[in-house]
Amino acid sequence: MAQQKEIAVMGAGLVGSLLSVYLAKEGHKVTVYERRPDMRQANIGGGRSINLALSDRGWKALAKVGADKPVRDMGIPMYGRMIHHEDGSTSYQPYGKEDQAIYSVSRGGLNQVLMDYAEQHGVELVFENGCDEVDLDSGVAHLSGGQQVHPDLLFGADGAFSRVRLSMMKTDRFDYQQMYLPHGYKELSIPAATGGGWQIEKNALHIWPRHDFMLIALPNLDGSFTCTLFAPFEGTGGFDQVTDRASLMRYFEAYFADAIPLMPDLEEDYFSNPTSSLVTVRCYPWVKHDSIALIGDASHAIVPFYGQGMNSGFEDCDVLHQCMVQHGDDWPAVLDAYQESRKPSADAIADLALQNFVEMRDRVDDPSFLYRKKLEKVLHEKYPEDFIPQYTQVTFSHIPYEKALAAGKEQEAFFTRILPKLDMEKEPDSAVADQVAEAWRTYRN
């Protein structure tokens, strides 16, 4: 057992809750401070509610502390994308092999399960008492309730607008970037079918791609779907085009006509839900004075388009734990190894998430892109070691994100060269896979 430390985790969100379990399991005395009330008591929402897609990295990090079991029943597997074309037709693209899926989970529900799980492991959760500021030199944290705490170690798991990070920002030589997309998002909904069940395919992530904007829908356990409209704040397809019921209906009739019958609450949802912005945050260092560290969104907030925000935050916990195993009680070494190993991964997933927005809204209904996806699938099935599609590397593997990013660039360059040489009218078969695999080996050497 490690030498026991008093550890404060700022933020009882998804990453803060899971992190507290990791630390408690190593024998540390862990207190989590959360600004909001206990969502399990107050029955309030868990903040932003873009539905979450739990994938392999998240599952692995949960499983390492046994937290996957209580979560299993909450997720709905989505085996592929269901594309809703402008003419009302649909087409389906599997995400990976037959049994590979990403899992739609409710942010609030998952958070509550992790809070319960943390308490079962001896973690103390303190609510309505968030971290306002950390005096980095003394290590004293000032809480919104007025108290001060002085833990041995402090983790800022307090999200994209982290106060712990804000305290670090006031120090010299702290690199920081916040970058907004010209797009925002708004939550909408598709209720369950009359009499129960799902109005559209349950086991898929639905996308209405419209080039510069898109609508998506993720299934919930109760038969409903949580939808999100991603659109520019201004311009063609922009939120500024919609000012009243009439313009809302014109907008949906023009772009998402087939969704209208599914969305009886469209008008109320649209005008009562906020239009929120989409930010990418990068910073460095993540660690100050060998004892204060950032984790999750606080260190690397990303846009949601690769479904990796939560997964990367959970993987942070896994990587931190590996560093704890390696360096034992030498916390300066643990934290330094953690930030050095994790920063390149965080930068890579931030880039990947931005790239995948273009893929989702603009490329998924392009014929040559669809052909490439099919070809990648055949190729990967026949040569699982030689060729792993970038999507599979990010979503269904634990390959570091920076390697997946580099592999994706190589694959993009390769397919740009090879696709014009293939007969894209014909479904890619085993013979084509052999031919392309040979070209891929040559290309890489």
Add this chain to the structure above:
Amino acid sequence: MAQQKEIAVMGAGLVGSLLSVYLAKEGHKVTVYERRPDMRQANIGGGRSINLALSDRGWKALAKVGADKPVRDMGIPMYGRMIHHEDGSTSYQPYGKEDQAIYSVSRGGLNQVLMDYAEQHGVELVFENGCDEVDLDSGVAHLSGGQQVHPDLLFGADGAFSRVRLSMMKTDRFDYQQMYLPHGYKELSIPAATGGGWQIEKNALHIWPRHDFMLIALPNLDGSFTCTLFAPFEGTGGFDQVTDRASLMRYFEAYFADAIPLMPDLEEDYFSNPTSSLVTVRCYPWVKHDSIALIGDASHAIVPFYGQGMNSGFEDCDVLHQCMVQHGDDWPAVLDAYQESRKPSADAIADLALQNFVEMRDRVDDPSFLYRKKLEKVLHEKYPEDFIPQYTQVTFSHIPYEKALAAGKEQEAFFTRILPKLDMEKEPDSAVADQVAEAWRTYRN
């Protein structure tokens, strides 16, 4: 005359002082709020004192309001770089044509002249009363003295760590980046020669380039030089190598032996002056609520290696004035045109300044680089319209920085291709210029 506005300028630094003159000359009622005491009374330093190099953009912006005349006598022309090689030898590279120079000026002295000049034009300067925060919605500024002011227009000219910008940062969709170099800087000095005059060449910017670090020296009117050591915080040639007198002398003997006799106060300077960091700040938008705008370092703090920090800030005033001429009393249009026109220029000079650090510390003593510089000079003299070196575009022209940046990339690619084909042992002459000019025309078409 324009419709009179009450305008608050936050910061009486170089840009704030010059801006206030521009605004007062258009008939506005201008008050400048400055956190520090009046440096003309208190005889204190003007903050950071990397010596400044005033070049064409700065002169033009000063001249437009007649402020060049009081500044003329303060500057020492530097017609080129004097390179101090490791073996103690020196070589000289002219910056441009024979009469082209950048001017070494004292930051404090220039600032005082501009403050006087502003007061002569009816500007009110308020000292020891800086802007702490701006309530962007109401337009009310909270001053460090406790008062509040509510001007019609407010300019944040409050530097790299601007409080006006900090208020903007708290709003949604504000893009922001602060990025530190791994290098810091420390001010040192070379006193005047015994009996007066300059110990080393007066009319040059002196550089001791040592690849990853360098020492520079700029002349002062009194015969002294202000020196700056730029070095990594850690590692080879790093500040961490120097901890006491003995290690300081070892450091200077190893890298700057020929400078030691020039610097009798080296030890005292080194250990009493701070080691400061070098930051690049980018942000957007620069304007909020059609009435609150950032200018100078507050909107684009850059590293000092192209000598364009002040010059770009002065050019901001010039560009703003062009927008005032174009849009008259329509301030929302003025400010929007200003930020849209100026943001690409600011991003470009930030990149150029970072690039020029590599040039100064690592390339200026490389033989092929020296040959290229000579070739560019011959080429520009013979074909002044067809070929303008990037350095000349940035320093001796008013070509927008983004065009100079693009031109520099094109020139770099061209010379990488053409240099191996030339006889670099031979001084480039008129015949070589003809040959290269022909290749340049072909390359560009």
